[in-house]
Structures are given as structure tokens and as C-alpha cells.
Amino acid sequence: MTENRVTVRRAVESDDAVLLAIDSFAWDASSGFPSFGAADHDTFFTEARGPDAHLVAEIDGNVVGYLRLENKYPFEEGAGVLAINGVAVTASARGQGVGSALLDAATAEGKRRGARKLTLNVHSTNLGARRLYERHGYVIEGTHPQEFLIEGNYIDKLSLAKFL
Template sequence: MGEVTVRRAVEADEAALLAIELTAWDASSGFPSMTAPDRTAFFSERSGPDAHLVAELDGEVVGYVRLQDKYPFPEGAGVLSVNGLAVAGSARGRGIGSILLTAAGDEAKRRGARKITLFVHGTNTVARRLYERHGYVVEGTLPREFVIDGQYVDTHVLARHLD
């Protein structure tokens, strides 16, 4: 495996990140509506380049983690949320998800966060194991939170305390 580096996203990453986004998810891990083939933008007003860290393998963008403030009010300061983590299919199994989670933890600490939270589908056991290896614990379960392909899907709330 070549060298994996992590850096902040820039506007020029949009096409590569969109390509990952449109192919990284299936019904067990994401929302089919978010991978519609007519989608043309990855970044949005709420989720621009500054919310993303990207992983590069030998200079090619192969993954991202979206790390954002969870709450817009001062009482929730210090709680960040991973609102997406994806690795290109061609780069899976090389530890890139772990590298991105480590980078997200480092970034959260740099920003003075005390906690990182995330949601994971109950059907996404691979991701849940990854998060648990990085110190995330289940704080709750939202039963039947979504209907995907006609089936109810539970969502787990996981968190990692940084202090």
C-alpha cells in the first residue's frame, strides 16, 4: 500500500468526493435517496469543504470524514458530530477508515471538543465495529427510525468522550 495522507478538503475535491459518495453506500449503510445518479454536488451550504477531512492514497482522494458542530447553540459547544465517513470501494480494507477516524479525533481535540457523536444503521455492523475499535460506545438506539427498501432500520447513537 502507498502512503495515506489526510488533509482538509478543498473545492477542487468535489468531483472525487461526489464519486465516492455515490458509490460508497448501500441500503445497509446509507440512504438510497442520497445516492441518486442525478446528484451533481457534494458540498452544500451547511457542509462545505471546511467540514471535511479527506484521505489521499498516492495523491488520489479515496475517502472523507465530515466533522461538524452538533449543536448551533452555546450550551452544546464542544460536541461534534461525524456526519459521514466513506472510503472508495477500491481502497477499502487498507485501514483508511481508521486513519480518518483518528484524524477526526485529533481535529476534535484541536478544536477543544469534549465529545464526538455519530449515528450508524443497525444493519451496518462493519462500521459499528470500526467505531467501537476507536473508543465509541453505544449511547442509545432509535428503533425503527428509518424505512429503507420497505424495511424498518434501527439507528444506534454512538459517542466517544475526549476528556
């Protein structure tokens, strides 16, 4: 077994191009929405979702993935609930602990912010991601049957959560 070379840090503005490239290739019909591709954009960061909303994973100094972590609700009654609104890892870095490192960092960041819960959504067809989330303590809170029609198939959306 190789030593874990994955490090996670906060994103910075200069990560924009590499994160856009990762976003362009990381999603397929089992995990994302073919009609909404990053190839349609010329920047990864937006005014609403800047570097502060992202954790970046590196192996040997090369950016290989990201996790978007945001407040789930814009009102005070929902304070303490953070949403993971995207996790992407380059194909070449999959199976090297990048997703786990990002989820561990999200848990640490959630605790640092005083959050009580992390939530995320995943396509029912994305079995690899589902296994990863379950290994990290996420449980299914809800199933949304036939939420999406992707490439002629109805896909259920699963809502998962982890209490901190």
C-alpha cells in the same frame, strides 16, 4: 503487511468532483438511504457544508475517502460536541486503514478544537462500520428502534459517542 500509505488532509474546493463520485457509490441500503443519493446532485459541497467541514483521505495522492465533521449544535450550550455526519471510503480502498485514519484525524481535530465529545449515527445493519467505530472507542449511547424503513425492512439507528 504493507506500509500505511494513507494520509489525511483538509478538503479543498477542487476535491468536489471526486468526493461527489465517492458519495455516489459508497452508500448502500445497509449504510445509507437509497432514496437520497448523491447522483441527484451536481456538487458535493454546499453552502452549509463546504470544504472546511471535511477531512479527505488519500492513498498515493489519490482521494479515497472523506469524513464530515461539524458542530452538532448551533447554540453555545452544545459547544464542545462535534458530529461525524458521514464517512465514506471507495470500495477499492476498504481494508487499507482509510476509515481508521479518518477517525484518528477526527479525534485529533476534535481535540484541536477543544471538543469534549464526538458523536455519530450508524445503521444497526452496518456491522463493518460498527466494528470500526468500536475499535476507535465509540460506545452506543442510544438505540432508536425501527427508525427507518429501507427496502421493506425496519432498521434501527444507533447513536454512538466517544469522549475526548
